[in-house]
Amino acid sequence: MARHFMARASEAARLTPREFGEDAMAALQAYTWPGNVRQLRNVIDWLLIMAPGDAREPLRADMLPNEITAIAPTVVKWDKGSEIMTLPLRDAREVFEREYLIAKLPGLAATSRGPRPLLDGAVRPAPEVEILGCFRQ
Numbered sequence: 001m002a003r004h005f006m007a008r009a010s011e012a013a014r015l016t017p018r019e020f021g022e023d024a025m026a027a028l029q030a031y032t033w034p035g036n037v038r039q040l041r042n043v044i045d046w047l048l049i050m051a052p053g054d055a056r057e058p059l060r061a062d063m064l065p066n067e068i069t070a071i072a073p074t075v076v077k078w079d080k081g082s083e084i085m086t087l088p089l090r091d092a093r094e095v096f097e098r099e100y101l102i103a104k105l106p107g108l109a110a111t112s113r114g115p116r117p118l119l120d121g122a123v124r125p126a127p128e129v130e131i132l133g134c135f136r137q
Contacts, residue, residue: 001037002028005044015048016055023061030103031068043068 002020010017020028033039043065051063061069087095 001040002044005041006048009041009045009048013048018048018051018055019058021058021060024059024064027061027064027068 006017051059
């Protein structure tokens with residue numbers, strides 16, 4: 001949707017559309033968007049006009065409005081990049097996946113059905129909680 005709104009806004013303003021860097025796209029996807037699609041469209045319009053740098057330069061997470069970057073998940077602002085490079089691939093992937101899921105949990109909570117009772121009456125946690133090992137009976 002962000003790319004679609006960027007194309008529409010740039011065409012209407014007769015400006016060169018900006019590309020989104022991976023960190024900017026991750027921050028946009030992680031944001032809860034209380035204003036829904038209209039808020040996303042307004043943010044994209046703002047970025048087209050207000051984002052610093054050359055139009056050929058991809059938009060970065062630090063160019064996004066403060067309302068989005070203030071609550072960006074730790075994965076987007078992650079300062080463990082050099083630390084993770086010292087780990088074997090399997091361990092690095094596990095660290096990243098854990099941090100990513102922790103960052104996504106607030107958004108998942110709105111769509112999760114929560115614990116699920118099994119046929120024998122036992123309670124099984126939602127998959128995202130089980131993956132993180134955060135479930136306690």
